[in-house]
Amino acid sequence: MNLLTIAIKSIRQRLLASSLTGLSVALGVALMVAVLVINGVIGRMFSQSGSGYDLIIGPKGSDLQLVLSSIYRVSPPIENLPWRFYTQIRERRDIEHAIPIALGDTTEEGGFPIVGTIPQYFGVEYAHGRKFLVKGDFLQGTWDAVIGAEVARKNGWDVGSKFRMIHGGQDDHVHDEQFTVRGILKRTGTPNDRSVFVHLDGFFQIDGHGKPLEEAINREADFFGVSPETVREWYGDDLAHAEEEEADGHDHDHAHDHEVLDAQKEVTSILVVMKTRNNNPLTRTTGSLMLKNELKEGFQAQGVNPIEVMRRLMDNLVGNVRLALLYLTGLIIAVSGIGIFVSIYNSMADRKREIAIMRALGARRQTVFSVILAESILLCLGGGLFGLLLGHGLVFAAAPLVEARSGLLIDPFAFEPIELVLFPVLIVLASLIGFLPGLTAYRTDVADALSN
């Protein structure tokens, strides 16, 4: 028998009161654990989703909007970039991958965002060390589509399913063209799960996606800061060919492939992976910084680092919410601590005799003080441990619901290292709580308590 056994016995003797006070700590800890885990998952999700790319290039405007539209697909795109600009970026020697994406449309069923892109999109890691896996095939033909896992689940689509898309904008026009699902992505825990990827060639060929020629030439001239004539010179042969076709009375039948002039093509943004030089990953960072600065000086485009932007958002907005939640749960634990204090302190009056008996049997003042302190620590730690399990149970139970509602994948077994800090904190809290009742035990007058 040791002090711990004596403390456990004392706790068991007041089982109901002890259980309730322990439970209050457990609830506080459970809430804190749930907040920590979910916050960690969201934080990782925001920083991981775009971490495969060094830079996102898009039209000048809000950098946050560019990231939210290009990576998270939760914001309307800013504007478009000319195809010619994309080809210039693609041909740069310091760039490994330049993946154009065209956004704006949604699926007719379910309203999932459409991403027009090239097959190379799936060759780039969507997060550090994580590659896309697919059931079926990635994009091959013009009218092929690859869908995210959540899209497949919600719409009940499988390989071979066909779908139409609604034109982005205010008219809600349903395009006639149909895409066929060729592949379903394995779940990634990123917005890709809620996205529908169609071949960029097909995307361009949809009626209304190619800009009217004159408007396209004028916009491109504006973009590059040249005259429309200069732009016409750039596309001299293509324009002549198009005029010939027009003269032949070519009818744009939407059910078959046809050429869209490069001058008419636009992309929403370009996802960029820089080249690594001399096996030094830092060269990617410096390369992207140089390109970003270069873009800042010219044209009408901007380059943003998605992680940087999201980290800023997390720090400024989400970070504050997280802090508020942590403070709140901390407060709950503190209130629980006060509950334990009140419970133990109130029990001291009843326990004076018990303490006096122990003292009469030879227990020193420090011994009875330690027993009371041990009780407080056991209650806090027991409650904390139960709260830890409860918190993870909460996350485990909530994960499928959150996933179903937001597409956010939460690992039910996710563990945040910061949770480990809870236990030393609880021990300190318990020591503070147990101090005063311990002191009461320490000061108990044995003869007086025994005679009563």
Added chain:
Amino acid sequence: MSLQLHNVKKSYREPDGNILPVLNVESFALDQGEQVVLVGESGGGKTTLLNAISGITTVDSGEVIVDGVDLTRLPEAGRDRFRAERIGIVFQTFNLLPAFSALENVLLGMTFAGRADRDFARTLLERVGLGKRLSHRPPQLSVGEQQRVAVARALANRPRLMLADEPTASVDLANQNTILSLIRETCSEHGVSLLMVTHSHDVADQFDRVEQLANFNKPEVHA
């Protein structure tokens, strides 16, 4: 000598500020292995005397020598340790801890002396007839059985002196003699001196040496 008291004085300050003398013992001694009963009326200072002998209460002056050690010269922690190791106490109301089993109650005293001996605790409980009630908690035991546990607990650390404060006052007549015999027999078996206080003459009649507290305790106001 197991116990020697010399000029022991003790008084309390009452709420109105007056000094209330409780003990004034010029001399009292108990040989090793001797069994003495101390008879006195309620409020005569019996319990205070036992508390002073066990070191629970400090005295104002004088010497309290137990097993050759003057407790008045020991600091509180030393008295606690000494009490745990060399003095066994049986209370009138048993004072068992209700959350602990019979065996654990016996072990508890051993724990504070730093020498928990499960086998010896079990042997003691078997000796007092509770071999089959080791894991029963006090509320599950009869009054007589509870007092037997208290006797076993008092002997747990192989004390040199046992102090018994009206140990039969809370038990029925049938159990009274049994408990009394048990205390006396076990003390004899272990060579433990016994100082029992009582106000019952029936109990006192069973002892060879009976001391009237009033004969040697003459409280008076002292400086």
